[in-house]
Amino acid sequence: MSLKDKLVSSYIAFEDHLEPESPIHDLRNKAMKVFEEQGFPSKKEEDWKYTSLKSLEKTDYSIFPEQQEKHIEFKDVKKYFLHDIDTYKIVFIDGVYSSFLSETTHDSIDVCLLSSALNKSKYQPVIETYFDKVATKDSITSLNTAFAKEGAYIHIPKNKEVEKPIEIINFSTGNEAAVMLQPRNLVVVGENAHVQIIERHQSLSENAVFTNSVTEIFAEKRAYVDYYKIQTDNPSASLIDSTYVSQQRESNCRVHTFSFGGKLTRNNLSFYQFGERCNSTLNGITIIEDKQHVDHNTLVHHTAPNCESHQDYKGVFADKSTGVFNGKVLVDKDAQKIDAFQQNNNILVDDRATINSKPQLEIFADDVKCSHGCTIGQLDEDALFYMRSRGIAKKEARALLMYAFANSVLESVKIPELKNRINKLIAKKIGVSLGFQL
């Protein structure tokens, strides 16, 4: 049975456990219909031209992993947390909430579970206003909507500046041969509120896991949202991450995506600016090797005037790895005085590595500043010679150059401990110990 057929038939059983009266139930039914009609996207679709889901469709994933709370010792997974500073934590193990590893709160802010938000009446106004309101109705997102029952629920009320970062961590244990997980996060940041969020998917065994994750982020007027995605999963893990950001007037939202792991990673990152003077930042560093594949599909939709968007994606591709950058900027007719910047720079370390980079600008306003640039190259031979002539061996010189190349993206990471962590991940990924503290 194909994965699609398995999902479609599983939905009937899944539906039995849902409350028939919930408005979400109706949403799920509609979403399931979309998925049933369209199935998984194929390479025939322009947006999926370079990313094939065929191997995933053929894998026999367990759709409902065991629903009991599993126990993992903190010391065994400490390294996946930002443990040197105090954080809120929402942790899931095989899709099930781990109360033991988590540190949630309802003290002036809500950092808790989507399942409780969906089921408790006091959250209904928020759910009805925001849930599934910015996510598009494509088949992959619809699949998540149909099955979504767990994930992070973060609600920051007006004028609240959250003092510590929030970590959302999805562990998979691999106790079952292959599991499919569909986490769903909802983040609502009120007027003038500030929050920093770090999200991570991490399998703890070599067994295959397929995560189809959807996150909706709502930034109200003057809200400030800083969101970091750390993608360092093991080489058998596959991840489709669809993140939708809705921005109101004068809000500032930044999403950083660090893609170093996994077998197949697809990031659909869409920003919608609905008010004037919004600022959007989409930054990414991809460093992959072997046969890894990372696809960044970004969209910034400017609907209001006097806004800015900045995209800076850098990639280092070794061995037979493949990368995709497909960045779309859409400027509506009324969105005048937009400053949209897009940059995608890539280094192919091996001649067997591939990158497909495709910037798309669709501009209907006449007074805008939009620029995009894309480079694909090898390491600069003159720079290598310069370093080697100073006694730095070829391997270290290459590493230093790759580090320097990726570094400019790190400049905008606002949490020093996280920046330090990413620095180390980069050094490790490049496989070199440098003669100084990064």
Add this chain to the structure above:
Amino acid sequence: MLKIKNLHAGIEGKDILKGIDLEVNAGEVHAIMGPNGSGKSTLASVIAGKEEFEFSKGEIEFEGEEISELDPEERAHKGVFLSFQYPIEIPGVTVTNFIKTAINETRKAKGLDDMPASEMLKKIKEKADMLEIDRKFLSRSLNQGFSGGEKKRNEIFQLAMMEPKLAILDETDSGLDIDALKVVANGVNKLKSKDNAVIVITHYQRLLDYIIPDYVHVLMGGKIVKSGGKELAHELEERGYDWIKEELV
């Protein structure tokens, strides 16, 4: 220290150096002058080991050892230093971190431990002061956004830190105003000793007013066509290169 015999080298099948002979001993300063395109920078790069040049014939002996087959980093470890005409920008790596890496990699190649941090700091401070380099400059990304003069001063700072046996200064004077030129030349003069040697590659005699050469060589068409003392540099400044061409005919 350096003995070059009948050196032929080129790039993409085109000969640039067509039989260079040059001997540099410890304690000496040699100037190599010549018109544009005569092969001066190629000679510097070939001595330092740049791989894109094809080394077709001849010998490069350094401290009694043939080095023409060695990697650039191995030559650096033996004490060859090239100050670049166009230093490369490396964003995200500070001047301090770069020089620490260079020094410790060189020490590692010699089987030594890393230089202790306190010693390193002391040395950095001493050399930066000598070259009138602002401390803030050292925490900037290497060469990124540096003016032409800052880049050259930074090259000489690295030279001072690495204390090579043979320093090759490739057009170090270009892009420097007279004050910066004096600081840089003064730095080079302070580093000079009876145990090391300097090759100054330049277009103009200006730098040679401050770094006084023992020998001046004229490179034309890939060959050293005339050698002499420091007075040759003055003569070239006054008369240009045409008279040498005429002499050759």
